[in-house]
Amino acid sequence: MRRLILLLLPLAACAPEPGPEQLAAHRAEAMLHAAGHANATLLAPLAGLDGEGQPGVCGLIETRAGPVRVVVALATGSVHTGVPATQGAHRADLGEGRYCSEAALKRWEAVKKGDPIGLMARIGA
Numbered sequence: 506m507r508r509l510i511l512l513l514l515p516l517a518a519c520a521p522e523p524g525p526e527q528l529a530a531h532r533a534e535a536m537l538h539a540a541g542h543a544n545a546t547l548l549a550p551l552a553g554l555d556g557e558g559q560p561g562v563c564g565l566i567e568t569r570a571g572p573v574r575v576v577v578a579l580a581t582g583s584v585h586t587g588v589p590a591t592q593g594a595h596r597a598d599l600g601e602g603r604y605c606s607e608a609a610l611k612r613w614e615a616v617k618k619g620d621p622i623g624l625m626a627r628i629g630a
Contacts, residue, residue, distance in 0.1 A: 525617055525624050526552050532628060533562035533577035540584040542566055547575070553609030554616060560627050561604030576600035579628055 523531070530550040537545045550564040559580040565572045570589035576599040577584050585599040603609065616624045 525613075525621060525628060526550070528625060529560060529562050529579060529628050530564075532579055533564070533575075536577050536579075536582055536584055537566065537575060542584075542586075548572070551605045551610065552613055553604040553606070554612040554627075555603045555609055558612070558616075558627065560613075560624070561600060561609075563599075563601045563605035574599055574601070576604060578604070 529552040530547055533550065534545070534547045537547065545566040545568075547562070548565040548567065550562050552560060552562050554560055559578065561579055562577045564575055566575055566586075567573075568589055573589050574587040574596075575584065578600065587597070587599055613624075616627075
């Protein structure tokens, strides 16, 4: 038993840390759970930085009524949810334009390349 533990310790030390996208998705999912979506799994998450450099995540959660769009502002902790697609509601921008536009995704990539530690700090990991 002792040998097995000694063999597992080096493997755990070599495990790669999750990247900024994974950390942002995990944090957004935790915020969704805190906002009352206890069993929600964030599907197809996209992370981006708005014009002020604040991080956010856009994605979908599955509900009994169908998929629902969600946007989570990581810096402020605000969660915005749409209505199920089956209700045929108007697709108002929940914040996707702010966090998941082409420009926001490019800002995310630029910061991730230039300062990944600073990006992780912005996510709040």
